[in-house]
Amino acid sequence: MNKTKISIVLGLMCVALTFGICLQIRTVENSNVKVAQTYEENNLRAEVLKYKEKYDNIYQNITQEEKKLEEERKKATQNNSVLEEQEAQINNANKLIGLAEVKGPGVIVTLQDSKKSSDKVLNLNDIIVHDGDVLSVINELKNAGAEAISINDQRIVSTTAISCDGNVISINKEKVGSPFVIKAIGLPESLAALDRPGGYLEYLKKYDIGVSLEKSNDITIPKYSGKLEIKYGHTVESQE
Amino acid sequence: MKKGKITMIFTVAIAFFALACVMSMQFKLVNETDITSIENLREEELQEQLASWKQKYEEAQNQYKEVKDKIQEYADKKTSDIETSALVKTELEEANLLLGKTDVEGEGIEIVINENKDDDFVRIKDSDLLSIVNSLKYAGAEAISINEERILPMTDIVDIQYSFIKINGQRILAPYVIKAIGNKSHLESSLLGNGGYAERLKNIGHQVTITQKDNVLVKKYNGDITTKYIQEDENN
Numbered sequence: 001m002n003k004t005k006i007s008i009v010l011g012l013m014c015v016a017l018t019f020g021i022c023l024q025i026r027t028v029e030n031s032n033v034k035v036a037q038t039y040e041e042n043n044l045r046a047e048v049l050k051y052k053e054k055y056d057n058i059y060q061n062i063t064q065e066e067k068k069l070e071e072e073r074k075k076a077t078q079n080n081s082v083l084e085e086q087e088a089q090i091n092n093a094n095k096l097i098g099l100a101e102v103k104g105p106g107v108i109v110t111l112q113d114s115k116k117s118s119d120k121v122l123n124l125n126d127i128i129v130h131d132g133d134v135l136s137v138i139n140e141l142k143n144a145g146a147e148a149i150s151i152n153d154q155r156i157v158s159t160t161a162i163s164c165d166g167n168v169i170s171i172n173k174e175k176v177g178s179p180f181v182i183k184a185i186g187l188p189e190s191l192a193a194l195d196r197p198g199g200y201l202e203y204l205k206k207y208d209i210g211v212s213l214e215k216s217n218d219i220t221i222p223k224y225s226g227k228l229e230i231k232y233g234h235t236v237e238s239q240e
Numbered sequence: 241m242k243k244g245k246i247t248m249i250f251t252v253a254i255a256f257f258a259l260a261c262v263m264s265m266q267f268k269l270v271n272e273t274d275i276t277s278i279e280n281l282r283e284e285e286l287q288e289q290l291a292s293w294k295q296k297y298e299e300a301q302n303q304y305k306e307v308k309d310k311i312q313e314y315a316d317k318k319t320s321d322i323e324t325s326a327l328v329k330t331e332l333e334e335a336n337l338l339l340g341k342t343d344v345e346g347e348g349i350e351i352v353i354n355e356n357k358d359d360d361f362v363r364i365k366d367s368d369l370l371s372i373v374n375s376l377k378y379a380g381a382e383a384i385s386i387n388e389e390r391i392l393p394m395t396d397i398v399d400i401q402y403s404f405i406k407i408n409g410q411r412i413l414a415p416y417v418i419k420a421i422g423n424k425s426h427l428e429s430s431l432l433g434n435g436g437y438a439e440r441l442k443n444i445g446h447q448v449t450i451t452q453k454d455n456v457l458v459k460k461y462n463g464d465i466t467t468k469y470i471q472e473d474e475n476n
Contacts, residue, residue: 002245009252010252013252013255013256013259016259017255017259020259020262020263020266023263023266024262024266038283040283041282041286044283044286044287044290045286047290048286048289048290048293051290051293051297052293054297055293055296055297055300058297058300058301058304059300061304062300062303062304062307065304065307065308065311066307068311069307069310069311069314072311072315072318073314073328073331075318076314076317076318076324076327076328077324077328079321080321080324080325082325083321083324083325083328086325086328086329086332087328089332089335090328090331090332090335092467093332093335093336093338093339094335095467095470096393096394096467097335097338097339097393098393102470102471103470103471104469104470104471105469106469132367132371135370135371135374136367136370139366139370139396139397139398140396142394142395142396143396143398146394147394147467147468147469147470148394148470149394156393157393158338158339158340158377158391158392158393159377159380159381159382160377160393161374161375161377161378162374163374163378185469185470186469187468187469226299227299228338230337230338230344230382230383231382232346232347232348232382232421232422232423233337233344233345233346233348233382233383233421233422233458234344234345234346235333235336235337235342235343235344236342236343236344236345236457237343238342238343238459238460
């Protein structure tokens with residue numbers, strides 16, 4: 001009687017031990033890869049960082065030069081009221097298409113993957129924020145009269161696509177992960193209606209997605225970091 | 241016999257304890273491994289990143305040069321009103337083109353969607369059009385319109401009472417004609433194939449026709465684009 005009990009316990013232990021050892025070996029294998037970074041990989045890593053820095057530098061320069069251009073344009077047009085008017089139109093258009101930083105009142109919406117542990121849900125897809133969710137929230141904001149929107153500092157411009165990219169979402173072809181901080185400029189009261197019963201935010205809350213909405217009087221939305229280019233199309237005179 | 245039993249239990253307990261320790265360490269290690277940090281990237285990923293940063297850097301370099309050139313031009317021509325006005329005009333035209341205030345013509349595709357009339361349940365919804373527009377943008381569309389309503393940066397597409405769709409606040413009705421300018425084969429393939437949105441609509445009985453064209457005309461936005469809440473810069 002006693003012997004059987006002992007054998008069962010020993011048997012269970014052996015199983016658990018085997019499992020533990022397997023897990024251990026696999027991690028050790030993985031971490032070996034991590035530790036033994038090859039010479040070549042280190043070089044690559046340095047190269048990536050170098051280019052990132054170079055890009056950051058030149059990006060700052062561009063921002064400065066654009067300010068200069070604006071000043072220069074202003075100087076060149078200030079003596080002529082027609083030109084001055086056109087200059088104002090250019091500046092205004094740049095704000096609308098996302099080529100200039102903008103400030104104003106609005107809301108900040110944050111969406112965060114559910115903190116529920118993944119083994120407590122039937123479908124893993126239910127607890128993470130998807131590209132479609134972000135797209136719907138953006139559409140609702142536009143409907144509520146948003147004048148400028150950004151997601152994790154990626155400005156929404158006319159060519160912005162929001163798509164699924166494995167674990168993360170790609171916006172303007174840049175990878176963006178949870179939490180998603182969506183900033184929108186517009187009438188705060190109207191934008192805050194996103195929170196209404198039956199709205200998309202409520203729907204997300206049902207799935208335990210972390211949702212918060214906050215009004216603010218001072219929101220800054222950065223300019224689009226890429227270049228807006230029209231290669232295939234050209235302007236034609238209206239036929240009317 | 242009794243002594244043997246106690247030793248046995250003792251050994252088992254120690255073994256379990258050791259096991260629990262190892263496992264908890266294990267889980268901690270697995271949790272702490274950040275797969276996105278640059279230290280943990282593999283060679284192929286690094287190469288991919290390098291290529292993308294290089295490309296971005298080169299693009300930025302070009303952009304930098306362009307801005308510089310423009311400044312130079314303004315500086316050179318600032319004394320002559322006629323020359324300045326030509327410069328301002330080009331810049332304004334470009335801005336209006338990007339904004340959607342001009343008619344645009346170019347290579348692209350035309351999509352016509354006829355709704356499935358037998359089944360009321362599967363009507364075309366706002367989210368369908370939204371997804372199509374999103375796919376087109378992903379494929380590099382430069383200008384898009386749906387039933388001649390131009391898609392602007394801040395254009396919304398919404399269902400009203402589940403019976404019709406509003407774009408830019410204008411009511412639009414089936415059949416839906418979507419025009420997009422860009423690389424025509426890229427645009428078309430973004431909607432076709434497995435998971436392509438046109439394919440999905442076809443599967444639920446809608447008629448979708450996509451035509452590649454060398455000359456698509458996307459009309460301008462007819463309303464005024466005004467802003468009320470974007471503030472002027474303090475330094476202006």
